[in-house]
Amino acid sequence: MSKLILERLKAQFGDDILAVSSFRGDDVAVVKPSRWLDVARFVHDDPRCDCTYFVDLSAIDNCDPRTDELDMDDRFEVYVIAYSVAKKHRVRLKTRLSGDEPRIASVIPVWSGANWMEREVFDMFGVHFEGHPDERRILTYDEFKGHPLRKDYPANRTQPLVEYRDGTFNKLGPFLQDEGMPLNRSVLPDERQ
Incomplete structure (x- = not known):
């Protein structure tokens, strides 16, 4: 059924769709990386x-870390998987990025749920998402050097020690007062502070 999506993409974007399978x-x-956001929106x-x-x-x-020269052409693949509940089909969109500081448009304007996953890809691989509202590390601490899921990241690398952070932390959205409650339990109006 989702072959329909591939046909629609080829018809709409032509040569900007490099391959389908x-x-x-x-x-x-x-x-093509330049059309990533347009295809996602479509x-x-x-x-x-x-x-x-x-x-x-x-x-x-x-990349193949066993070679002396790192091949930076098409080194990274970024992919997104989307599903149609109504039509019961899914598609994976992939793009290939080059260089040591790869960049791609954020898909948060299309799917807001991509927020933390884009942050994870930035943290682990160093892929920058242009237009991301809060591109900062999500799994490692701020002083962490490098991106640990890159294949050229040294397995025996040590990281700097940081001082213990004491104090209060500001919670950022989407957290609410009933944060941590079971999903099937609503907070009653008289229980709110």
Whole structure:
């Protein structure tokens, strides 16, 4: 069913869709980095695609650390998986990025649920998401050097020790007063502070 999405993408974006493949229900479109956000918006907004449910976003480092020279061409792949609940099909959009400081447009304007996953990809791989509202580390501390899921990251690398941080922390959205409550329990108005 989602081969329809691949056909729609090829018809809409032409040569900006570099490759398509389909295997056992996994339909993949490889997109030019410059059209990443446009293609994401299209599969979300187009009524025949209707991929409004954000599933996943991550990255892959394709370099071979056993070689002396790191091949920076198409070193990183960033992918997003989206699903249509109404039409029961899904698609994976991939793009390839080069260089030591790869950059790609953020898909948060399309799927707000990509926020923390983009932060994780930034933290672990060093991929910068242009337009991200809060691009900072999410799994490692601020003083951490490097990006540990890059294949050229030394396994025996030591990190700087940091002072213990004491004090209060400001909670950022989306946390509310009923944070940590079971999902099936509503906070009653008289229980709010």
